Amino acid sequence: MDIEKDKIQSQSEPNLKDVPKDFSAWSGLKQVIHDSLEPRPFYHEREIWWCRVGLNIGFESDGKGDEYVRPILILKGISLQICVGVPITTKDKVARHRVPIDLNDGVQRCAVISQIRSFDSKRLWKKMATLGKDDFAKTKQAVIDMFR
Numbered sequence: 001m002d003i004e005k006d007k008i009q010s011q012s013e014p015n016l017k018d019v020p021k022d023f024s025a026w027s028g029l030k031q032v033i034h035d036s037l038e039p040r041p042f043y044h045e046r047e048i049w050w051c052r053v054g055l056n057i058g059f060e061s062d063g064k065g066d067e068y069v070r071p072i073l074i075l076k077g078i079s080l081q082i083c084v085g086v087p088i089t090t091k092d093k094v095a096r097h098r099v100p101i102d103l104n105d106g107v108q109r110c111a112v113i114s115q116i117r118s119f120d121s122k123r124l125w126k127k128m129a130t131l132g133k134d135d136f137a138k139t140k141q142a143v144i145d146m147f148r
Helices: 002-012 023-035 133-146
Strands: 047-052 069-077 082-089 098-101 109-112 117-120 124-130
Touching: 023 047, 047 082, 069 133, 098 133
Parallel strands: none
Antiparallel strands: 047 069, 047 124, 069 082, 082 109, 082 117, 098 109
16 A cells, blocks of 8 residues: 555655754745846856755755855756756765766765756856866766666
């Protein structure tokens, strides 16, 4: 029965209710970002940007700090307003939907391709780096393979 399966599955997952989140603080900043009259930044594929991803639900990647930022890799520019990106993490966790990337700075990072999503360019805060062509090709191929 599906109810029993859901019950067993939920018992094996960490209790996310124990992690308090202040959604009201993020909501205020989100309104400021939305209302901003600042020009949208120009971005390009392969760039890594600090992005105001915000505070999210469950296992979705959250931003950190006062700006709720996380680095994202721009996979595809759709328009001046929209890009497709993947969050980047420094957590040392092996998983099939994490692709190691190297920025030649000695920090281990992974692109979390299971968290691929569209971002409004208003969320882009500061450019961090540009990923090498080989790592970018490897990451894009991993995204394609994930959907096969």
